[in-house]
Amino acid sequence: MEEKKKNKEIIPVGLVLLLVVVIVGVSYAAFTFSKAGTVENAITTGAVTMIYTEGDNQITINNAVPMTEDVGKTLSDENHLFDFTININIVGNTTISYEVTAEKDPSSTLANSEVRLYLQRSLDGTNYNEEVLDPSPYEPLDEDDEFGAKVGEMVLDVGSTNKTVMYYYRLRMWVDSSYELSEVAKKFTIRVNAYGKDGKYTPRPNNRDIKGIYKYNEDIEADNYCITGEEDTCEVSTCYASNEANSCEAGTIIKYAVNDQEEKYFNVLYDDEKTITLQASEAIVNDFWYPDYNNGLGPLTVLPKLEKATENWNNVNDQIYTMGTTIFKDNPYTACSYDLSCKVNKYIFSEKTVKSRMITVQEAVAVGCTRNYCPKWLSTGWTMNTSADDGVYAWTYSNRGILNSAVNNLGNAHAVIVINK
Secondary structure: OHHHHHHHHHOOOOOEEEEEOOOOOOOOOOEEEEOOOOOOOOOOOEEEEEEEOOOOOEEEEOOOOOEOHHHHOOOOOHHHEEEEEEEEEEOOOOOEEEEEEEEEOOOOOOOHHHEEEEEEEEOOOOOOOEEEEEEEOOOOOOOOOOOOOOOOEEEEEEEEEOOOEEEEEEEEEEEEOOOOOOOOOOEEEEEEEEEEEEOOOOOOOOOOOEEEEEOOEOOOOOOOOEOOOOOOOOOEOOHHHOOOOOOOOOOOEEEEEOOOOOEEEEEEEEEEOOEEEEEEOOOOEEEEOOOOHHHOOHHHHHHHHHHHHOOOOOOOOOEEEOOOOEOOOOOOOOOOOOOOOOOOEOOOOOOEEEOOEOOOHHHHHHOOOOOOOOOHHHOOEEEEEEOOOOOOEEEEEEOOEEEEEEOOOOEEEOOEEEEEO
16 A cells, blocks of 8 residues: 555656547447448448447546556456447348447557557456457557548457347556656547448458468469469458468468568468468569589578668568578578488578578478479579588579579579568
8 A cells, every 4th residue: 555655646646548439420320331332321231339338438547557467457446447339230131340449639648658458348248258459559550441440540349240239348448567657647548439331341460561462373264363463353362360370371472561661572481370481472682693603502692692682671570590400390491402301401501680581492392392393473593402512502493393403503582581460
């Protein structure tokens, strides 16, 4: 108790977190609803209403002190909770998608990173045992979304239903434990908005640098023909929405912002649940050759140029070279035997952290390469692997298969990167 009093005395005016909810549209219709061919909010096949259970539509925390997530998630005082409901009434045979957002008020003086929002949902208004949003800082959208939410709003929940249902929500908000107390009283104000649209919800990538995902199809006669990602017939994929391994199939096309200025097309090599390994569709280093192949292993002649060309790819995960004899999945930067089995990997690179590398023979084999064939989307280029201990020859790949090539021949390097879903 003495410690609590001491904390309050540090900021006599107190930190105030004010949660204000405004109803968008007519009374008790908080949805901004859009449906093709109809006027906004004119719903002919479904009815959507939103009702707030909180009497005065606001919650105030006076003399708030920073707290940990464990404490914030269990706040039980009514002054620390905000309850509201969304009642979706379906009339006819239709599917309605909805989105709940928080909108920060410009008068807020706490930084986005200094607050935590935590949202739970219930179907009976009693047992709030479904975590919709883990404790998170305020994370604003960087562009308007398909529901109508504007830049600067934060998505709290989103989904679709074709049934009449009532969702009970409980929102908590507190000052993060990392906040340093000061003499200045501060506040953070958000409004809760809800939006709806006709049709099934298409999830947005958690990784906002993913700008598009398309199913690869090289059949030119197909309705969903797509080999570059820019064809009008490309079929959109939402494989990023699943945390299951291999949900994004090998070859899948991903348009990705490697930094704030550049967007490039990649093909999926493999999907490891929460990360995806990609290879650039275009060669990043073109027709590079090394005239004196006795000076080093084949990959070493290309990697420095590739690393230099991708060093400003700030939106990709770091990859680390380590020393020693390793197993492929742990470290793919290896030598590889002539039969492509690569069961024992001899590795000679010194330790370094880079943004990209080249494909390995094992990765090429995993997506279908043989000595006589490789998928068309792999194009042509060097692998990370040498074919002999002395480094005179290295493996390349093309539509003709995996080839044994002298390191002084021409070759391209397609950057291999790792991103989060």
